[in-house]
Amino acid sequence: MLRDRFMSDLKEAMKAGDKGRLGTIRLIQSALKDKDIEARGNGKEPLGDEEILQLLQKMVKQRQESARLYTEGNRPELAAQENAEIATISAYLPKQMDEAEAKAAIAAVIAEIGAAGVKDMGKVMGELKGRYAGQMDFGKASPLVKQLLG
Template sequence: MLREKIQSETVTAMKAKDKERLAALRLVGAKIKDRDIELRTSDKKPDDEELVTDVLTKMAKQRRESIEMYDAGDRKELADKERAELAVIEEFLPQQLSETDTKAEIAAIKAELNAAGMKDMGRVMAELKSRHGAALDMSRASALVKEALA
């Protein structure tokens, strides 16, 4: 479903002659195809939605890191290009949980698992990822879990 939506948006961008959006969508399509090729020889194949969401999440993370580096290096034009690509990628990702909602989920999981200290961080993170994997920035969530367990 998500894969088809990306393909139809690519066609729409082509017809509208929106070069920047088209380039970003083609990049997404190429990454998904690369991932498909990687998984050809794999024993276990993830669900298609999960695969596409995973690719999009990684691409978004890469764009955010690039934006930080370009801003730090005073390369505004490159940062703006990355921001435009990030906006297109984020259209297809599930809505991210807010920091408040993330903290509430962490507190609930912590209580559920009777997590007391840092030794339980792995269990809390695993449960958090299984429940809200695509809707979370796991690096930010990791910092919040550390804060909650400290």
């Protein structure tokens, strides 16, 4: 389970004195605790591994945007810090599909559920999110789905 891995990696980073990694793992645990509290308030269970992966993907995207803005604002030291956090967070995510693998997976899902046109895009995206959470960038997958359905 990812939660156990966070704890063991946190202890490991503490022992090694790796402050950057330690800080990033603490950020992950803090975000996870916030989401757990939010779920408990709504009468739901704590997050499972799939929801944790979605949270980690969101954290990576936020940091990518921040790094881009820091680079544009001529703040390379802050961009480097964001990129270091991205590397640490990405280590917990499964390997991302490249474009060819994503197209093949999308084509397989379209054939399997019998999607006939753009009106079935929601069904296809829902199925992809269920099967490939953490492995596919759905922002990039959406235009591919539209292209293959159109």
